[in-house]
Amino acid sequence: MELSVSLSLSVPSHSRSLPSLFFCRRKKHNALLIFRNPNSTSRNCNSSTKLFNWLQKNVITALNSIQTGDGGFVLEDVPHLTDFLPDLPAYPNPLQKSTAYAIVKQNFVSTEDVVAKKIVVQKNSPRGVHFRRAGPQEKVYFESDEVRACIVTCGGLCPGINTVIREIVCGLNYMYGVEDILGIEGGYKGFYSKNTTTLTPKVVNDIHKRGGTFLRTSRGGHDTKKIVDSIQDRGINQVYIIGGDGTQKGAAAIFKEVEKRGLKVAVAGIPKTIDNDIAVIDKSFGFDTAVEEAQRAINAAHVEVESVENGVGIVKLMGRYSGFIAMFATLASRDVDCCLIPESPFYLEGQDGLFEFIEKRLKENGHIVIVLAEGAGQEHVARIMHAVGEKDASGNRLLLDVGLWLSQEIKDHFTKERKMAINLKYIDPTYMIRAIPSNASDNIYCTLLAHSAVHGAMAGYTGFTVGPVNSRHAYIPIARVTETQNTVKLTDRMWARLLASTNQPSFLNYNKVMQEKAEKETTNLIDSTRTSV
Ligand SMILES: Nc1ncnc2c1ncn2[C@@H]1O[C@H](COP(=O)(O)OP(=O)(O)OP(=O)(O)O)[C@@H](O)[C@H]1O
Numbered sequence: 001m002e003l004s005v006s007l008s009l010s011v012p013s014h015s016r017s018l019p020s021l022f023f024c025r026r027k028k029h030n031a032l033l034i035f036r037n038p039n040s041t042s043r044n045c046n047s048s049t050k051l052f053n054w055l056q057k058n059v060i061t062a063l064n065s066i067q068t069g070d071g072g073f074v075l076e077d078v079p080h081l082t083d084f085l086p087d088l089p090a091y092p093n094p095l096q097k098s099t100a101y102a103i104v105k106q107n108f109v110s111t112e113d114v115v116a117k118k119i120v121v122q123k124n125s126p127r128g129v130h131f132r133r134a135g136p137q138e139k140v141y142f143e144s145d146e147v148r149a150c151i152v153t154c155g156g157l158c159p160g161i162n163t164v165i166r167e168i169v170c171g172l173n174y175m176y177g178v179e180d181i182l183g184i185e186g187g188y189k190g191f192y193s194k195n196t197t198t199l200t201p202k203v204v205n206d207i208h209k210r211g212g213t214f215l216r217t218s219r220g221g222h223d224t225k226k227i228v229d230s231i232q233d234r235g236i237n238q239v240y241i242i243g244g245d246g247t248q249k250g251a252a253a254i255f256k257e258v259e260k261r262g263l264k265v266a267v268a269g270i271p272k273t274i275d276n277d278i279a280v281i282d283k284s285f286g287f288d289t290a291v292e293e294a295q296r297a298i299n300a301a302h303v304e305v306e307s308v309e310n311g312v313g314i315v316k317l318m319g320r321y322s323g324f325i326a327m328f329a330t331l332a333s334r335d336v337d338c339c340l341i342p343e344s345p346f347y348l349e350g351q352d353g354l355f356e357f358i359e360k361r362l363k364e365n366g367h368i369v370i371v372l373a374e375g376a377g378q379e380h381v382a383r384i385m386h387a388v389g390e391k392d393a394s395g396n397r398l399l400l401d402v403g404l405w406l407s408q409e410i411k412d413h414f415t416k417e418r419k420m421a422i423n424l425k426y427i428d429p430t431y432m433i434r435a436i437p438s439n440a441s442d443n444i445y446c447t448l449l450a451h452s453a454v455h456g457a458m459a460g461y462t463g464f465t466v467g468p469v470n471s472r473h474a475y476i477p478i479a480r481v482t483e484t485q486n487t488v489k490l491t492d493r494m495w496a497r498l499l500a501s502t503n504q505p506s507f508l509n510y511n512k513v514m515q516e517k518a519e520k521e522t523t524n525l526i527d528s529t530r531t532s533v
């Protein structure tokens, strides 16, 4: 029989008589749990703690909640409250009595249901990694009147945050009869520095029609201890956390602390990012809305440059480390001649460089539209501006304005060096594409995310992120979505589609060109020093 291994930080404080390190089998999931008992009076407590710490450091990431099965089947499961509170009672799901849901053929998802991470397989390939399927379960671990939930939003804005807030509130209330829901204001720091607001279906009724976040947001200020103290003091037992990769790391830290303190608190993460840079999930909410809104800016650029001689339009879109918005906006528009993203470094001068391409398009068509992701070409701007690498309150690198830099470089090159008059229009709609309400399909997506999170928390799952994997909503261990960032793969078919549609240079010679440029600059510097001496 195959067993998986999982580590749990502590056991309830009354268990002084238990050994300092002990093992037990979690039958339901066929897993071996290793517990550390910090209250143990046993004499070998010290060495056990050392062993536990070593296991935690070296083994936990690899083995936490992993179950294996026949044919190479792997389930990367999420934690459950009963992992560290084994005696929790379960109750029948109140959805059984709901008139709306009673007619659903398969009202509950089975605890055996899983979602495959990889959907394209071959006859003999192993079954591979799976995640727990999201949805309502027959048993819940909270009674309706026992729940005190809270919702917090952190990081940058994204279309659809208000829909997620609305649907968590309405989902908890309409499906599970929960009436005690609190809003934490202004991001993580709101837990310990602000009063809460009361959220009811009536209060949130119209918020999905507005952009932004009804609860407001912030960067920085994550203090795990203070946050969990506040959760404990306020008697909160379900925490819904909406935010990007940084926020999800914060959610993981809150979960760990909750687990360490042995609290009956379900921690659910709902991934949010306009950049679509969250790993594992198909797509992040608000992304489609942002791509759609970007079309308006691209269209404006096209109209402008088409109406003048030698028109050069530059549209800067969001995308710190991932160029998904720029790539999808380009593919959708068909008016874009060149798309520049952080994953594909570009160069200006020489053969197959950007200047050569612009000149070619101006000669052919009389105009050119360039879409630029804000994170692209940062190395060029940094070199010119001697940047000091400023960071925001969360520690994210602050980007330099690549749009302004590129506009200036293009103007200088064509007017000074090529003696060509150009008409350059720089459009910067960065915040406009994320400060709008979500479109219809994102609204539905947000509803499913919120409801999946509610079902998961009610079923006692915790320390999870929810999201669609191959179109099926799943509960994903938080570490899975924070360990890597989703970026555009230049070797994937989608980037090839873009190159084929724009016919832009691939900049594959980037390293060679940049090395030659650096060598040339060094030689020039040496020559000019010699001359001046
Ligand atoms: N490693 C971490 N551990 C704990 N908390 C973190 C960590 N990284 C970030 N946070 C907290 O998460 C919150 C949001 O982080 P950040 O500003 O990076 O935005 P984000 O969630 O990544 O969203 P986005 O990048 O889409 O705007 C902040 O309050 C920050 O303090």
Ligand SMILES: O=P(O)(O)OC[C@H]1O[C@](O)(CO)[C@@H](O)[C@@H]1O
Pocket: 155, 156, 157, 244, 273, 274, 275, 318, 319, 320, 374, 392, 399, 434
């Ligand atoms: O909201 P801020 O702090 O200006 O940060 C902007 C950044 O946030 C993001 O929108 C991600 O949320 C990035 O695309 C962008 O670089």
Ligand SMILES: [Mg+2]
Pocket: 155, 244, 245, 246
């Ligand atoms: Mg982030």
